Amino acid sequence: MARSTRESILTAAAELMRHKGYAGVGMKDIADASGAPIGSLYHHFRGGKTQIAREALVNAGAAYGLLIPTVVDAYTDLGEAVDGVFRQAAEDMAHTGFANMCPVASVAAEVADTVEDLRQATGGIFGQWIDGGTAYFVGRGLDGARARDVTLALIGALEGAFLLARVLRSAEPLLAAGRVLAPQYRGTVLTAPAGVGKAAI
Amino acid sequence: MARSTRESILTAAAELMRHKGYAGVGMKDIADASGAPIGSLYHHFRGGKTQIAREALVNAGAAYGLLIPTVVDAYTDLGEAVDGVFRQAAEDMAHTGFANMCPVASVAAEVADTVEDLRQATGGIFGQWIDGGTAYFVGRGLDGARARDVTLALIGALEGAFLLARVLRSAEPLLAAGRVLAPQYRGTVLTAPAGVGKAAI
DNA sequence: GTCTATAGTACGATAGAC
DNA sequence: GTCTATCGTACTATAGAC
Structure with a gap:
């Protein structure tokens, strides 16, 4: 290297x-x-x-933003994809002893009200995740508004569940988020992954 | 005083x-x-x-944990209640210029991997929110497992959306979370609030 | 129980030899 | 470009007068 x-x-x-x-x-x-x-x-x-x-x-x-599209790539049903994202996250966290997964969240929470320079930087990163995720889901057949809402809800629910899981040292918050979010998307069929979509993020 | x-x-x-x-x-x-x-x-x-x-x-x-039950008290439809929680949160954040709302989250994120003493303290607080919220929703007619999942999903989605909203200085993540979570609960009727449930939290 | 002074250490940052 | 020594300040915590 x-x-x-x-x-x-x-x-x-x-x-x-x-x-x-x-x-x-x-x-x-x-x-x-x-x-x-x-x-x-x-x-x-x-x-x-x-x-x-x-x-x-x-x-x-930038590297971490590829996570959701990479996991979702393996699914054709949006409900199963959402379920898969949270199951995967739960598995990963359990393997690390519930240590932090997201490299941005903790610092973002700490500086958002105090260090304007870093608040903007973390805002730019989250913005890229949101825009990239939206483009990815649009590339897989969802309309724009729905794609953006799914992306925002996924990222938000993941970050919140990460926090709860770390503090409680339990995968339950992640699995509960999956149980609640997945059902409504079951039956929504995703078109084939472009393979290029991930690069956009 | x-x-x-x-x-x-x-x-x-x-x-x-x-x-x-x-x-x-x-x-x-x-x-x-x-x-x-x-x-x-x-x-x-x-x-x-x-x-x-x-x-x-x-x-x-302890004081902040009363927030969700207090807002939900005003509703009889669970879907509208979920919508109301995120709308209320969005309004509150906009009024403070998107400063932090939750008094626990930032510290919890910072200490979860490093200061075991405080990780346990924040874990106890989140645990009380979860148990209290579950008891509240059970008191309003939901069965136990569903009440716990709703509570976990609400707290998780709120914390995640708070983080995104602070960093992006936008209410969109909160409103998107409401748009995604509320519909599936529309039609679920809540029984009358006990008035005692809140004290349990 | 209130408050000042300060110990002892760690901080972010810099200067300058190599 | 690498590394050491150090500046000045801020930190957590304590001692002890009042």
Whole structure:
């Protein structure tokens, strides 16, 4: 791989902040976890901590946004797809001991009212997920308004259920969300995946 | 009123942490906002910052848990009630400029993987919301399993939509959640509110 | 029970040798 | 581009006068 120092810093920061939030992670922590000394952090990111957080969130967020389309790709019935998304999420969380899944949510919750710069960055990421998901579902035959509502409801319900599942250390909130959301979409047939749709996200 | 120093500290801490999270709030901040000097904080809370956070979360969480039953009380159709919950939440958020509503979520997201003591505290609060909400809906005629799923889905969808709404500074995620969740419950008639149910939460 | 002063540590950020 | 040493500040927590 031969990852650059810059990349190491961003992946270390993303992983740390996913679990400990923004204020809870120090530059020293990022330096230690990435293997780079403090000076290198400021050499590569002159904007300091906020710039590192911003770029780390954008990187991790772009990758994480592919999750829903990737899972849904395997289904042709929207109801089963919704069910599959929450079952998959429940399985993944159980495997990690109910540690945080989403690399954006915790930091977003922490900075939304306080660090305008990072609020905008996280807003951009969520916006891309929403637009990308909407385009994906439109590509699979749903009309625009319905596609957007499904995407918003899926992302919202996932983020909320992630939080409850982490705190309660239980998959129940994720499975309950699936049980409630899936039935109404059962019978809605999705057209064949384009394969290109995912790239749009 | 004549609020005690203890109470002032807890309400100040709860309000600060709702917006800035746990690590983002210092003891100095709490002292300044409450009017009490640092020494008083440690006099009343020998457990330091984590004890203040724990008690502040429990206090604020107990009050906030009444929100869903209070709104649902005004409805007899479950679908309209669900719609009403998200409409009310959207209105409230818009009025505060999309600042955080839930006093527990941000801190919970931040500490769930790191501060076991506070993870348990927030878990207890969410657990009470879930149990209380389930009991409330059972009191209004739903069977147990359905009542619990509705409660879990409502709380999860609300928390997720709150996060998206804050970050995007838009009520759309809340309204979309209502549009998606409400229809399937339309026609489900709720029995008359007991009036006691709320006290159980 | 209230409040001040301060200990001891960790923070974000910088300067400058290599 | 890498790394060390360090600045100045803010942190949690404590000691002790009142």
